[in-house]
Amino acid sequence: MEFTVIVFIIAILIVAIWLIFRIKGLKHKLLSFFLISLILFSFFSFNFVFSGKDISIKSISDLGNIVKTYFVWLGGIFNNLKVITTQAIKMNWQGNKTT
Numbered sequence: 854m855e856f857t858v859i860v861f862i863i864a865i866l867i868v869a870i871w872l873i874f875r876i877k878g879l880k881h882k883l884l885s886f887f888l889i890s891l892i893l894f895s896f897f898s899f900n901f902v903f904s905g906k907d908i909s910i911k912s913i914s915d916l917g918n919i920v921k922t923y924f925v926w927l928g929g930i931f932n933n934l935k936v937i938t939t940q941a942i943k944m945n946w947q948g949n950k951t952t
Contacts, residue, residue: 898923898926898927899923902922902923902926903919903922903923
């Protein structure tokens with residue numbers, strides 16, 4: 854084998870190993886980004902849902918009512934997104950055609 858072919862193969866192996874380690878680090882970065890986003894979404898959505906409401910957690914049933922209220926609100930969001938998407942699909946997106 855020629856020297857340049859060996860150098861080329863070694864360069865490809867180095868880049869492949871570097872990419873493998875980079876992708877592993879990327880997985881951790883994506884996971885941490887997802888978890889941070891989930892925490893921020895939960896914090897702001899809880900503040901939005903329960904703003905202006907007197908909430909106390911004195912018993913398990915109170916906690917159950919809070920969780921139920923939050924998930925009903927969250928389900929409403931997904932239902933609204935479903936309705937909006939359905940209506941957008943049904944629209945005529947071709948515009949006005951002049952022949």
